Amino acid sequence: MKGFSANLGFLFPELPLLGRIEAAARAGFRAIELHWPYDVPAETLAAACEAADVVLTGINTAPGDRAAGEFGLGAVPGREAAFEAVVGQSLAYCAATGTTMVHAMAGVVPAGGEARATLVANLKRAAAEAQRSGVTLLLEPLNPRDVPGYFYSTVEEAAEIIDAVGAPNVRLMFDVYHVGVASGDVIMRLRRFFPLVGHVQIAAVPSRHEPDEGEISYPAIFLELEALGYAGWVGCEYKPRGDTLEGLVWTERLGVTL
Template sequence: MTKLCANLTMLFGEVDFLDRFAQAVNAGFKGVEFLFPYAYDKQQLAEQLGKHGLVQVLHNLPAGDWAGGERGIACLPDRVGEFQDGVGTAIDYARALGCKQLNVLAGIAPAGVAPETIHDTFVSNVKFAAQALAGAGIRLLIEPINTYDIPGFHVNRTRQALDVIEASGSENVFVQYDIYHAQRMEGELAATIEKHLPKIAHMQLADNPGRHEPGTGEINYPFLFAHLEKIGYDGWIGCEYKPASTTAAGLGWAERYL
């Protein structure tokens, strides 16, 4: 059965963030995800989840200066201490929110640093985070992100994420498979998902081009949803798209799943 969760960072942007939990419930969602919780008191967020009976499906580890253009720090050799501190902060929030999986954003590969050093830094940080999260009963996810939207992003294909998982030696690391990013970088969506299903713990969606809701672009979402049910994917799918107009006006595609 297809389980959709609302990405509160992307959806319901017309209302204050703390009011988006109610909007998600009113739209029929039973779970939510968002980029970062750290600007809010964790108890404040936990109260919203409890009040509306929502599952906190996912959020990211701290990712540096997002407003300043950083898109993760896990591959940056000079930020390892900051990354490790962020893991502790993320676990603290995840426990308060009942969140069972956290995503690590690799970040943009720094100029002037050997590719091997960047890779080794990311693998080491993933290993550290996976071990810390395992002790808290939380899974670590790696998300490949397309290099059209974020030029230079260190992990941009499914195979790269799987190679990092293997190199980490940890059984507590999985792929966050974003259909939109995967379509832009590699295509072969159905075959790739089926081949690597045991290592895919979470999925996200948006159509292409435009990163709007399903039905606005080239991706055959009715086929993909039927395929996911056929192969037995039982995780959540995060609706991480930019509504073409308003969220409510564009939710017709999701009625049968909500």
């Protein structure tokens, strides 16, 4: 493990995006990750990361029309051109910031043949484009309690899509929170699917707060990641119980450093 990456989609929510970057650096984070940074010009984002001396590890493709219920476009039939556009947008931000991972969001869509075929075809095209830029596309199963109807909710389903796409730069986002809520048996699934893992995220189960509470033993998770040889960042994609800085006491409680 390189250390912990601050997911600024959730941490320091009272601040604007550029303020969150500064706050994360002051708190001791050396890396950050974002959901949708597209309201800030890519060059401005890159300058803020450089000034704060943090690495931007990853971003998401834009979710589409949230008012219409969209939460990703990759598996949505009829939205192929829109998906291509948001992938292009993400890759442009990667080029400007040095980011190397993009969560390619699949969307809320009934599972089935048409949606699956749409996603696989979209990802094959996107993976070829991303590979030219040295970017990895991540597939993240989202649990059905938090995101009802998302195209996949388990690592097994996402792994099947990764196999169907057959591109080396399409990998699995192993979010311990989502795996814990959707399926459980987290460590065994981590071991089984580790060859596909491109990034890891954490939060308490079931609350999605700091990882020092709930039913997941994060010291055991961290030991397993070390044993497996995980060399990436671990994304802190949790919703703070209160003040983000005060909540960082979890690192002391779990015996880790940022």
